[in-house]
Amino acid sequence: MLNEETLIAGAIATWSSNLDRANKLFCGLDEAALQKQVAPHRNRLVYLWGHLAATHDRMLQLLGIAERVHPEFDAIFLSSPDRASTLPPVDVMRAWWAEVNRRLDASLRELKSNDWVARHTAVSEEDFATEPLRNRFSILITRTNHLAYHIGQATLATK
Amino acid sequence: MLNEETLIAGAIATWSSNLDRANKLFCGLDEAALQKQVAPHRNRLVYLWGHLAATHDRMLQLLGIAERVHPEFDAIFLSSPDRASTLPPVDVMRAWWAEVNRRLDASLRELKSNDWVARHTAVSEEDFATEPLRNRFSILITRTNHLAYHIGQATLATK
16 A cells, blocks of 8 residues: 555545444434533534535535535524524435535545645636645544534533 | 556545644643543543644554654553543654644655555454455554544634
């Protein structure tokens, strides 16, 4: 294995283990359990879950690997805070979460090293010329961190 | 820049930006503010801070890059839960946190690609032969995630 392949495999493994953890946290919860807040007056679990699903949905586009699943939910989970919108039914959220992560998982393993160091779709060729770290790999590792950040919060409500 | 160097630079940049965030969260807090809990009956900020410092202190050894600073604090922040031990004074914690992260920062930038894909010190050569992802790079990205996980929690008490 080339060094670059080993590094990428390590980052994907860390992404996957965080996703496993999120699946265990969220996927078994019923409607009532999803209403719990991570701390008094803070986000509810259902909102955090949707926020993560929307973030991962956006990754499909940022990485240029697949069509988005529910871009219309960005308004609920990315542009608005919790309690500002009517949320989708839990079965819709569950299917959305599964489908987004299925498309990601299938594609992440297909990308080659040169794809990972290439720019993501939200940066222009011009900007990328001077900021080469704005690549697909940075999307993977910063979104893994984003996932860990909210898992840390969600854990507080589910222990 | 070789692909492998770009990937490593991206991971170090993400580590650094999480560390900046932790510095902003913890370093300006006084003794009273550090007593806040992230949620009712959950860890206090001072414990999370020490837990992160101890984790980063252990990284020095796991990466084989420098002597540890306060290994004796593992008993307080890694082996015991919050409220089980008398904690070090805040000025000692502040100096510890700064020194650990200073040693890490200096060393991370010195490591070459071949160093990053080499085993960390807690895995045997025998195990590493069949589990090549147990390398220094995995320590960097999993500990960045660990940092993000607890930053997510600490933010709940400091907003």
